[in-house]
Amino acid sequence: MSRRDEKNSDNGFEAWGGYMQAKISKLEEQFSSKASKENHVSDIFKGISIFVNGYTVPTADELKDLMAQHGGVYHTYQRHEDIVIASNLPDTKVKNMSLTNIVKPEWITESIASNQLLDYKDFLLYSNKHSQPKLKFQKMSIDKKNKKELSTDSWVEPINNVDIERPLLDSSYVIVDSTNSLKDIKNTDTKTAVDPNFISEFYSNSRLHHISQLGACFKQYINDLREKSNFIFAAHINLRDRIKSYNQHSSFFMNFEYNKIIMHIDMDCFFVSVGLRKHPELKGKPVAVTHSKGGLSQRKRSGVNRSVEFELYRQKQAGKLIKAGVAINDIEISTRIDNIGDEGNKFGSMSEIASCSYEARAKGICNGMFMGAALRLCPELQTIPYDFEGYKEVAYTLYNTIAQYTLDIEAVSCDEMYVHCTDLLKNLNVSPEDFATVIREEIREKTGCPCSTGFGGNRLQARLATKQAKPNGQFFLTANLIEDFMFDINLKDLPGVGRQTSQKLESLGHQTCGSLQSLTLASLQQHLGNKTGAQLFDQCRGRDRNPLTYHTVRKSVSAEVNYGIRFETNDQCFHFLNQLSVEVQSRMQQFKVKGKCITLKLMVRAEEAPVETAKFLGHGFCDVINKSVSLLEATNDSQIILQEVISLCKKLNIDPKEMRGIGIQVTKLEQLNDKLQKSKGAISKFLSNVTKDERQDKPNLCMKNEPVSPKRPLLSPRKKSPILGPSRSPSKRRGRPPKNSKLSTSKNLMDKFLQCPAIKNEFKSPIKNKFKDVEEPKKNIENIETKRIVKSGLLGLSWKQVRELLRAWFDSGQPPKQCDVNMIISYMEDMICNKNIDKLYILINFFRRRIQEINNEIWNEVLNYVLEQVQSAMMAVYNKRLYFED
DNA sequence: ATCCTCCCCTAC
DNA sequence: TAAGGTAGGGGAGGAT
Numbered sequence: 001m002s003r004r005d006e007k008n009s010d011n012g013f014e015a016w017g018g019y020m021q022a023k024i025s026k027l028e029e030q031f032s033s034k035a036s037k038e039n040h041v042s043d044i045f046k047g048i049s050i051f052v053n054g055y056t057v058p059t060a061d062e063l064k065d066l067m068a069q070h071g072g073v074y075h076t077y078q079r080h081e082d083i084v085i086a087s088n089l090p091d092t093k094v095k096n097m098s099l100t101n102i103v104k105p106e107w108i109t110e111s112i113a114s115n116q117l118l119d120y121k122d123f124l125l126y127s128n129k130h131s132q133p134k135l136k137f138q139k140m141s142i143d144k145k146n147k148k149e150l151s152t153d154s155w156v157e158p159i160n161n162v163d164i165e166r167p168l169l170d171s172s173y174v175i176v177d178s179t180n181s182l183k184d185i186k187n188t189d190t191k192t193a194v195d196p197n198f199i200s201e202f203y204s205n206s207r208l209h210h211i212s213q214l215g216a217c218f219k220q221y222i223n224d225l226r227e228k229s230n231f232i233f234a235a236h237i238n239l240r241d242r243i244k245s246y247n248q249h250s251s252f253f254m255n256f257e258y259n260k261i262i263m264h265i266d267m268d269c270f271f272v273s274v275g276l277r278k279h280p281e282l283k284g285k286p287v288a289v290t291h292s293k294g295g296l297s298q299r300k301r302s303g304v305n306r307s308v309e310f311e312l313y314r315q316k317q318a319g320k321l322i323k324a325g326v327a328i329n330d331i332e333i334s335t336r337i338d339n340i341g342d343e344g345n346k347f348g349s350m351s352e353i354a355s356c357s358y359e360a361r362a363k364g365i366c367n368g369m370f371m372g373a374a375l376r377l378c379p380e381l382q383t384i385p386y387d388f389e390g391y392k393e394v395a396y397t398l399y400n401t402i403a404q405y406t407l408d409i410e411a412v413s414c415d416e417m418y419v420h421c422t423d424l425l426k427n428l429n430v431s432p433e434d435f436a437t438v439i440r441e442e443i444r445e446k447t448g449c450p451c452s453t454g455f456g457g458n459r460l461q462a463r464l465a466t467k468q469a470k471p472n473g474q475f476f477l478t479a480n481l482i483e484d485f486m487f488d489i490n491l492k493d494l495p496g497v498g499r500q501t502s503q504k505l506e507s508l509g510h511q512t513c514g515s516l517q518s519l520t521l522a523s524l525q526q527h528l529g530n531k532t533g534a535q536l537f538d539q540c541r542g543r544d545r546n547p548l549t550y551h552t553v554r555k556s557v558s559a560e561v562n563y564g565i566r567f568e569t570n571d572q573c574f575h576f577l578n579q580l581s582v583e584v585q586s587r588m589q590q591f592k593v594k595g596k597c598i599t600l601k602l603m604v605r606a607e608e609a610p611v612e613t614a615k616f617l618g619h620g621f622c623d624v625i626n627k628s629v630s631l632l633e634a635t636n637d638s639q640i641i642l643q644e645v646i647s648l649c650k651k652l653n654i655d656p657k658e659m660r661g662i663g664i665q666v667t668k669l670e671q672l673n674d675k676l677q678k679s680k681g682a683i684s685k686f687l688s689n690v691t692k693d694e695r696q697d698k699p700n701l702c703m704k705n706e707p708v709s710p711k712r713p714l715l716s717p718r719k720k721s722p723i724l725g726p727s728r729s730p731s732k733r734r735g736r737p738p739k740n741s742k743l744s745t746s747k748n749l750m751d752k753f754l755q756c757p758a759i760k761n762e763f764k765s766p767i768k769n770k771f772k773d774v775e776e777p778k779k780n781i782e783n784i785e786t787k788r789i790v791k792s793g794l795l796g797l798s799w800k801q802v803r804e805l806l807r808a809w810f811d812s813g814q815p816p817k818q819c820d821v822n823m824i825i826s827y828m829e830d831m832i833c834n835k836n837i838d839k840l841y842i843l844i845n846f847f848r849r850r851i852q853e854i855n856n857e858i859w860n861e862v863l864n865y866v867l868e869q870v871q872s873a874m875m876a877v878y879n880k881r882l883y884f885e886d
Numbered sequence: 887a888t889c890c891t892c893c894c895c896t897a898c
Numbered sequence: 899t900a901a902g903g904t905a906g907g908g909g910a911g912g913a914t
Binding site: 190191201202203204205206207208209210211212213215216290291292301343348349350351352496528529530531532554555556557558559560561562563564603615616617618619661663665 | 899900901902903904905906907908909910
């Protein structure tokens with residue numbers, strides 16, 4: 001070791017550590033600010049590549065071949081056999097080079113001269129991070145001010161002091177490559193499942209993880225909203241006005257003759273639309289959302305054999321077709337891996353396209369395609385990164401916007417839902433077209449993203465209508481159109497018909513619904529099974545008996561990772577299973593469930609498949625193995641899960657080196673909080689019956705139509721309010737079970753994933769406000785300050801002031817006086833006239849709550865009187881009553 | 887018949 | 899480089 005080391009840490013051996021990261025960031029800054037992006041850092045190495053032996057190292061023969069191809073030479077470092085130096089320099093001097101000569105001094109001085117490198121310390125940073133603790137170079141002292149005057153010779157000496165403490169056995173293989181930029185070098189150090197933080201890092205980057213989590217959240221969200229059902233749909237009031245301003249002629253839609261109207265709404269290329277908000281300059285261009293930056297050539301990994309792997313995929317698909325009875329010559333097997341270039345090729349990227357714009361689709365690009373294939377179709381394809389926060393925010397806004405009007409929503413995913421809007425449209429007396437126009441505009445305005453809607457008599461029709469409507473359109477598939485419309489629909493476009501089914505059907509000679517209609521039910525069932533056959537029989541005729549499902553019950557909880565799984569030992573595998581078990585446990589706690597059946601899913605490299613996968617750290621061509629155990633007692637304990645899963649794993653006896661994917665699934669779920677759940681179950685069962693009956697004759701949502709009621713002048717007193725009080729319950733649309741854990745369940749869920757603090761004001765939905773307000777009226781009344789100045793009484797006061805006044809009034813302990821009551825009533829009437837129903841609702845709830853607390857006869861009378869007046873005013877203005885929960 | 891386990895398929 | 903998750907429906911085939 002160096003003497004200088006002891007004297008002065010700045011001059012001695014540089015220990016690698018956090019320093020490295022800091023340095024890299026600093027350098028990145030310098031490099032990017034210098035705008036010398038063309039000059040890759042590794043230019044300083046002038047084409048030298050160093051491979052340090054590790055498990056992915058190329059064999060000596062491979063390396064020799066490689067270098068021969070590039071006209072370079074191959075050399076094994078004598079002192080430490082696990083260091084290999086290979087160079088594609090034409091210079092044969094390399095042959096006997098020692099580590100001292102790996103870097104020629106003049107390269108470094110050149111780099112310094114061109115301001116790319118500050119000192120020798122910086123240079124060292126570009127070694128492989130894996131080898132940091134083990135590889136120590138002596139750092140050279142350098143006077144930065146004078147660096148340009150340093151002679152070449154002054155660099156040589158210290159480099160001779162290179163010292164290697166021990167062999168670099170477990171390093172990965174690349175130190176420097178002449179084709180990659182600084183950033184790539186930094187990323188050489190890719191995490192695999194062996195890293196302790198792998199799961200969280202992976203999940204944070206996984207689009208599919210986000211899609212499934214977000215989708216589940218919105219299902220829960222709708223469940224919760226419906227259970228609360230504590231809303232007035234104030235938005236209804238403005239809807240017709242907005243429609244009028246849009247379309248003078250359709251203010252009334254008198255000929256409403258449809259039994260049932262289902263709306264399907266779907267954002268247009270969701271990820272792209274959201275992403276374009278941050279990249280408006282790319283609007284109108286072919287754009288794709290992907291991790292790949294686009295087409296840069298990659299570093300080669302040894303052992304990759306794409307053609308072998310791709311051929312396996314093709315064979316597998318062919319096998320399936322043969323099984324389905326297709327002559328293999330009949331159908332060309334097309335797969336996702338078609339048109340992918342080889343590794344390192346311009347079209348070789350295997351990054352998946354999560355979503356692409358319609359301009360890109362026009363070129364034949366579609367979602368899920370690999371970047372390489374897409375670039376072949378459209379070389380000018382632009383890429384934008386994921387914006388997971390943005391998706392959450394837009395999805396939230398979408399749902400809240402629709403939920404203003406109705407809660408008869410079936411959440412499909414974060415960007416898609418079905419809405420049963422028969423009652424809504426009937427009630428509002430607006431046509432589907434007008435409704436669609438207005439809400440699409442509203443969504444567009446709030447989110448900046450376009451969406452499309454389809455209407456039809458059932459979910460299938462609505463869905464197909466949406467497809468027809470896209471992009472950025474709407475379509476009403478009316479009963480008279482259905483027959484013709486269905487005839488030309490491609491079977492692939494039917495929901496539930498994927499690649500396998502459609503290929504099977506194609507082998508039977510059918511590509512369109514019209515053609516499939518010639519098959520009998522029995523023959524369809526024979527080929528596809530009873531249920532699937534029957535479903536398809538209906539579907540190709542445009543029928544769909546499945547009602548919307550508003551309430552979903554979770555049946556399984558699982559977590560799996562099929563990316564980056566590379567184990568050496570069983571212990572590493574078990575360690576990862578432990579992390580996965582913890583993940584499953586936390587999800588089960590979130591959903592408040594326990595489960596009785598645990599399934600371990602393994603993806604194992606197929607025997608014929610290359611060890612190194614075509615996709616970087618992908619799972620490659622695999623066999624999938626599932627194995628499950630049933631427990632006597634339901635659990636959500638990660639340690640029990642781990643124990644079972646390890647035992648399953650041992651039974652399967654798979655070499656950990658061959659594992660490419662691992663998943664844990666828990667089924668046969670039971671709800672936690674048994675007592676609460678049971679009582680709730682009974683109540684909701686009861687209520688769901690009531691609800692059913694009501695829904696037929698009471699289509700109204702939360703605004704209640706007065707059956708027969710002559711208009712009375714404002715403020716005309718009536719004896720008793722029939723609206724409020726416990727006896728009012730028949731007007732309930734659907735019940736609210738007693739408050740229980742459900743609420744906190746959803747809170748946890750939302751907190752963890754959905755909660756969207758980033759929602760800006762303009763994206764805030766009234767529903768969300770209301771939601772909160774119901775819980776915390778005081779706080780929110782404070783928040784919502786209106787600063788209208790009106791002539792007298794309460795009208796000139798802010799929300800806050802009114803609230804203070806009311807509170808003081810309640811707290812005063814004095815009996816209420818008529819004039820005060822009148823004042824509050826006139827304040828409320830003003831709100832009604834100004835369509836300020838949201839706030840009125842909050843205010844009245846506050847009012848009721850306080851009076852219930854006081855629980856005194858006089859105050860109760862006041863309450864009744866106030867409510868009666870309010871309802872009268874509501875009737876006069878809107879011909880509707882305000883709906884309240886008990 | 888009905889259930890169970892494993893597997894496949896589909897959707898986003 | 900790349901981030902190939904997750905839930906539900908249903909079928910095949912064996913156990914009961």
